[in-house]
Amino acid sequence: MIDVQGLRILIAIQDTKSVTAAATELGYTAPNVTQHLRRLERKLNSPMVERVGRGIVLTERARNLADIGRPLLLQLDDLAARSVDEPVGAMDVAAFPTAVRGIAIPVLSTLARSHPDLHVRVRELGPEEALEAVRRGDIQAAVTKTWGPGRQPTIEGVLERIPLGVDRVDAILPASHPLAAKSSLTLHDLADEPWAVTPVGDPYRTWLTGHRLSSQIDPTILHEASEYASLIAYVRDGLAVAAVPRLGRGELPPDVMALPLSDESAMRRVFLVVRRSSRGGPGLEAVVDEMVSAGRATLT
Numbered sequence: 001m002i003d004v005q006g007l008r009i010l011i012a013i014q015d016t017k018s019v020t021a022a023a024t025e026l027g028y029t030a031p032n033v034t035q036h037l038r039r040l041e042r043k044l045n046s047p048m049v050e051r052v053g054r055g056i057v058l059t060e061r062a063r064n065l066a067d068i069g070r071p072l073l074l075q076l077d078d079l080a081a082r083s084v085d086e087p088v089g090a091m092d093v094a095a096f097p098t099a100v101r102g103i104a105i106p107v108l109s110t111l112a113r114s115h116p117d118l119h120v121r122v123r124e125l126g127p128e129e130a131l132e133a134v135r136r137g138d139i140q141a142a143v144t145k146t147w148g149p150g151r152q153p154t155i156e157g158v159l160e161r162i163p164l165g166v167d168r169v170d171a172i173l174p175a176s177h178p179l180a181a182k183s184s185l186t187l188h189d190l191a192d193e194p195w196a197v198t199p200v201g202d203p204y205r206t207w208l209t210g211h212r213l214s215s216q217i218d219p220t221i222l223h224e225a226s227e228y229a230s231l232i233a234y235v236r237d238g239l240a241v242a243a244v245p246r247l248g249r250g251e252l253p254p255d256v257m258a259l260p261l262s263d264e265s266a267m268r269r270v271f272l273v274v275r276r277s278s279r280g281g282p283g284l285e286a287v288v289d290e291m292v293s294a295g296r297a298t299l300t
Helices: 004-016 019-026 030-044 060-082 097-114 127-136 203-209 228-236 282-298
Strands: 049-052 055-058 089-095 118-124 141-147 159-174 242-245 256-260 267-275
Touching: 004 019, 004 030, 004 055, 004 060, 019 030, 055 060, 060 282, 089 097, 089 127, 089 282, 097 118, 097 141, 097 282, 118 282, 127 141, 127 159, 127 267, 141 159, 141 203, 141 282, 159 228, 159 282, 228 242, 228 256, 267 282
Parallel strands: 089 118, 089 141
Antiparallel strands: 049 055, 141 267, 159 242, 159 256, 159 267
């Protein structure tokens, strides 16, 4: 007979490709994970892992067990979550960086007061990584985003996407800039300016450089930084202009101004993603309710 804990260990090893990493993920010691693994191998009279280079992978039989067992374990977890009357226990959620500051932390603060027996932990993850973590059951919910107003990418039926709101993008200029006196701007207005942008491959950079501006922005005059705070610092020192979303942005330096961008595309759609089968548990529903409330208060 396959015990539940042994199955959890197989799945953790499949995901992390390491006994040590699997132990960390499950909150065990590496020897404890190895002990469970050896017990499972004795029960099934079959090896569960094999070494590849410096790492390990599951054997074919173990992969089949993990693939079949993963949805069964998620069902057990969902059943346990729905079996309680009040929001209690531990829960993991994820959010992209500005949503951690602008949504997740305020929600945690509210939940700590309203449901002290519910312990929510937040991971900082990008949207794609967060979706995969929800799908696997590593986390129970994730705040994700998409750039622009176009058709939203589809997500598979196992996941549910709950709209939280729209995060508008502002032009960030030095207060002394000639355009700073305007009430709003377009990206076309800023086409000939030196820009501070995120690195190539980042969704922000893709969104910005994908526009057909009145003239091409010469990459040789672009300043790059991964964090929005650094983009704003370039603006503060008069080196560039930038376009930065409002969510989690914080206060601007004294000599920097934010002007609304009137372009239809100057926005991010923000969502909460959960597994459909996990809905109904008091803990998750408390998180969903507070996330939706925070979105209404913070986003447009």
